[in-house]
Amino acid sequence: MTRCLDESDIVMVEEGFTTKDVLENLLLEVDQTGNREPFFVADLEEVVKKHLRLLKALPRIKPFYALKCNRSKGVVQTLAGLGAGFSCANKTEMALVKSVGVPAERIICASPCKQLSLIKYAASQGVQLMTFDNEVELGKVARSHPSARMLLCLATDDSRSSTHLSIKFGATLKTCRHLLETAKEMKVEVVGISFHLGSSCPDPQIFTQSIADARLVFEMGAEVGYKMHLLDIGGGFPAFEESRGRFEETSAVVNSALDLYFPEGCGVEIMAELGRYYVDSAFTLAVNIVAKKEVTLDQVSSEDEDPGGKKSFVYHLNDGVYGSFGSVIFNNACPIPILHQKPSPDQRLHSSSFWGPTGDGLDRLAEGVDLPELHVGDWLVFENMGAYAVPPSASLSSGPPARIHYAMSRVAWEAVQLLWGKLLHTEEEEEEGRESACTPLSCGWEITDSLCAAPVFAPASIM
Numbered sequence: 001m002t003r004c005l006d007e008s009d010i011v012m013v014e015e016g017f018t019t020k021d022v023l024e025n026l027l028l029e030v031d032q033t034g035n036r037e038p039f040f041v042a043d044l045e046e047v048v049k050k051h052l053r054l055l056k057a058l059p060r061i062k063p064f065y066a067l068k069c070n071r072s073k074g075v076v077q078t079l080a081g082l083g084a085g086f087s088c089a090n091k092t093e094m095a096l097v098k099s100v101g102v103p104a105e106r107i108i109c110a111s112p113c114k115q116l117s118l119i120k121y122a123a124s125q126g127v128q129l130m131t132f133d134n135e136v137e138l139g140k141v142a143r144s145h146p147s148a149r150m151l152l153c154l155a156t157d158d159s160r161s162s163t164h165l166s167i168k169f170g171a172t173l174k175t176c177r178h179l180l181e182t183a184k185e186m187k188v189e190v191v192g193i194s195f196h197l198g199s200s201c202p203d204p205q206i207f208t209q210s211i212a213d214a215r216l217v218f219e220m221g222a223e224v225g226y227k228m229h230l231l232d233i234g235g236g237f238p239a240f241e242e243s244r245g246r247f248e249e250t251s252a253v254v255n256s257a258l259d260l261y262f263p264e265g266c267g268v269e270i271m272a273e274l275g276r277y278y279v280d281s282a283f284t285l286a287v288n289i290v291a292k293k294e295v296t297l298d299q300v301s302s303e304d305e306d307p308g309g310k311k312s313f314v315y316h317l318n319d320g321v322y323g324s325f326g327s328v329i330f331n332n333a334c335p336i337p338i339l340h341q342k343p344s345p346d347q348r349l350h351s352s353s354f355w356g357p358t359g360d361g362l363d364r365l366a367e368g369v370d371l372p373e374l375h376v377g378d379w380l381v382f383e384n385m386g387a388y389a390v391p392p393s394a395s396l397s398s399g400p401p402a403r404i405h406y407a408m409s410r411v412a413w414e415a416v417q418l419l420w421g422k423l424l425h426t427e428e429e430e431e432e433g434r435e436s437a438c439t440p441l442s443c444g445w446e447i448t449d450s451l452c453a454a455p456v457f458a459p460a461s462i463m
């Protein structure tokens with residue numbers, strides 16, 4: 001049975017709270033204890049809202065959460081309780097979702113090139129859904145997981161996305177027929193097609209192209225003798241805050257392309273594996289300045305040159321790229337701090353650079369940021385830090401990862417409990433072999449954009 005988050009793990013706050021309120025309270029506490037370690041505030045209500053928004057905007061899609069984006073316990077258990085599925089790339093991720101009781105039907109092993117031990121582990125856990133893009137992988141699966149149900153992963157045009165996965169993953173259209181024929185010879189069951197556009201895909205039309213390509217490969221599959229019935233459109237959806245309309249714009253393009261190439265009633269189920277969309281805006285990080293140095297002009301790089309004769313400062317923080325700022329390396333993020341103490345308008349600005357705590361030259365977070373002079377012990381706040389940033393365990397950075405304080409309003413918590421109750425009921429019915437009914441969500445959780453009115457509860461298991 002799927003387990004949800006425990007109430008004791010959450011800072012319960014008033015409805016309408018802001019992350020800033022929670023952060024302020026925590027900073028007050030921290031000032032009393034003197035513990036100046038970095039920490040996150042994770043607004044789980046934001047994750048819940050994202051899930052409901054997704055069900056409303058993309059009603060045909062079963063959402064799977066891509067754990068590689070952020071596998072913090074609060075996110076995993078909240079989404080598990082809401083009935084999302086999970087996309088895992090390794091054994092640790094699969095073990096994590098199994099440990100919160102997520103049934104194997106709600107898990108996909110979404111790496112097209114897997115270590116043999118991962119394939120065997122998936123088999124032992126009953127996880128059948130997997131991706132492939134080459135013959136060698138088919139051979140491994142045929143030998144070690146004969147009941148696997150495979151999705152052929154297509155290469156996409158990810159040239160404009162912030163990560164380029166098609167360099168290493170995905171079969172070209174030219175190779176698909178051969179791969180399908182080989183799978184047939186090896187008696188490997190191919191149930192559908194997957195693709196991933198790379199993170200933060202800026203052009204929704206690329207979804208249309210990839211969905212059209214998938215249609216072609218479904219036809220090839222039929223010619224080879226497969227009855228494929230599952231399309232996985234991967235991740236790449238924008239985090240909502242990047243610009244308010246972009247998620248809805250992308251969803252509209254995806255819905256139209258699905259209606260064109262995979263119309264309702266065609267017998268194909270649609271799933272997606274979203275990461276960034278769910279978590280980016282939910283996490284805010286607070287870090288402390290541990291050392292500071294004033295630099296003279298000849299010490300700063302040409303980019304930092306300051307002809308106006310202002311001072312320049314180098315600040316060392318207690319978190320860096322090997323800890324919570326992994327996104328600086330992963331997708332060239334350029335984190336800009338918000339000052340905890342607001343500067344007065346007449347304070348002079350100085351070119352400032354920020355470095356993590358290791359002696360590594362790569363551990364550079366930002367350069368040339370114009371800020372008033374800061375001091376050792378000051379707090380800096382970084383917003384939108386939920387995607388590809390939250391370190392899963394002790395990092396190279398020095399010491400334990402930043403602690404996460406989860407926050408949610410009581411009313412959102414009650415909505416999650418309601419949804420979780422329905423999920424458990426569905427799971428019980430399925431265990432007893434009864435057909436489960438999807439019940440409309442009516443949780444009475446009135447929030448600004450009345451999210452609760454539309455979504456329908458849809459646990460993400462794929463047949």
Ligand code: PLP
Binds near residue numbers: 068111234277
């Ligand atoms: N699915 C796969 C196979 C991925 O590799 C990734 C991220 O790299 C995702 C889903 C999540 O992508 P995003 O964070 O853009 O939603």
